[in-house]
Amino acid sequence: MIKLFKENGIPVALFKGPLLAQMAYGDFSLRQAGDIDMLIHRQHFTRARSLLESLGYEMHPKLTSPQLASHLNNHCEIQFVRDEWFTVVDLHWDLAPRSFVFKVKADEVMSRLQSISLAGTTVETFSAEDSVLYQSMHGAKHLWRCLEWITALSETIRATPSINWDVVIDRAVQAHATRILGLGLRLVENFSDTRITRSVLIAVDADQAMQRMAQNIREQIFTTNGAAHSTETNLYNLRIMDRKRDALLSACRALFVPTLPDWQALTLPPRLHSLYYAFRPLRLSKVYSSALLRRVARNV
Numbered sequence: 001m002i003k004l005f006k007e008n009g010i011p012v013a014l015f016k017g018p019l020l021a022q023m024a025y026g027d028f029s030l031r032q033a034g035d036i037d038m039l040i041h042r043q044h045f046t047r048a049r050s051l052l053e054s055l056g057y058e059m060h061p062k063l064t065s066p067q068l069a070s071h072l073n074n075h076c077e078i079q080f081v082r083d084e085w086f087t088v089v090d091l092h093w094d095l096a097p098r099s100f101v102f103k104v105k106a107d108e109v110m111s112r113l114q115s116i117s118l119a120g121t122t123v124e125t126f127s128a129e130d131s132v133l134y135q136s137m138h139g140a141k142h143l144w145r146c147l148e149w150i151t152a153l154s155e156t157i158r159a160t161p162s163i164n165w166d167v168v169i170d171r172a173v174q175a176h177a178t179r180i181l182g183l184g185l186r187l188v189e190n191f192s193d194t195r196i197t198r199s200v201l202i203a204v205d206a207d208q209a210m211q212r213m214a215q216n217i218r219e220q221i222f223t224t225n226g227a228a229h230s231t232e233t234n235l236y237n238l239r240i241m242d243r244k245r246d247a248l249l250s251a252c253r254a255l256f257v258p259t260l261p262d263w264q265a266l267t268l269p270p271r272l273h274s275l276y277y278a279f280r281p282l283r284l285s286k287v288y289s290s291a292l293l294r295r296v297a298r299n300v
Contacts, residue, residue: 010048013039013113013124022118024155035088039106042093057082066273067263074098074257099253100141101246103175128160129168136184140240143228144217153184154192165200176242178204183240186214229288255281
């Protein structure tokens with residue numbers, strides 16, 4: 001697949017999954033992966049889709065032209081599946097959805113890839129500095145509810161003593177993600193024996209707010225299950241984002257911008273696509289109201 005992309009002039013970077021296992025643990029079999037994560041330039045999406053379909057993959061879910069245009073503008077990935085979900089490719093054209101403000105663009109990351117050997121094949125992946133920042137963002141976006149994400153970040157840092165921390169910090173500042181990076185590094189120290197240079201921690205968490213948050217996560221990580229509800233996520237973003245306006249912008253986008261579940265819940269003709277912006281808050285209110293009622297019923 002990677003060879004086919006290269007032959008057709010589509011630069012591609014592998015990340016997460018087996019590739020991260022190879023970099024962090026030295027063995028790609030030491031990390032469970034359910035899919036293959038690939039990053040491309042957004043302008044190559046149509047060609048990449050055609051190549052995947054030529055290999056027997058199907059985009060899931062199938063989207064109308066307006067839905068796909070919206071998805072490409074506001075989100076960062078979509079799945080292609082084959083062999084009844086036995087093989088899944090997660091095709092990315094950005095690093096985070098617009099509903100989670102993270103100002104590092106795919107084109108920037110793609111301009112500074114490194115090559116590594118994976119199962120006898122040379123592939124491109126993120127630079128060490130971009131990998132640390134991306135893993136910190138990915139964990140933060142999902143409220144750090146998986147211990148392995150912390151372990152992978154810790155082992156990536158341990159296995160890469162050549163990381164240029166000045167570069168990592170500078171990119172975090174440019175991305176408005178110093179607190180996100182600070183939380184990731186504080187979690188590494190809380191959960192492992194990997195030590196982070198004190199000057200780095202001071203640069204990204206001088207007031208130790210992320211240290212306190214990391215300790216809270218440590219106390220709750222083994223007792224917290226399932227996805228967070230919108231209120232929890234929005235309050236969390238207010239704490240981890242460098243700028244409060246970014247957290248508020250993320251909340252507004254999460255409330256109104258349609259996503260895959262909205263299109264799967266309601267089928268509208270392409271000419272009425274704009275109505276999904278009104279339908280999404282209505283659907284969310286029903287979902288969270290039902291969840292609240294179930295919670296109240298359990299506590300009665």
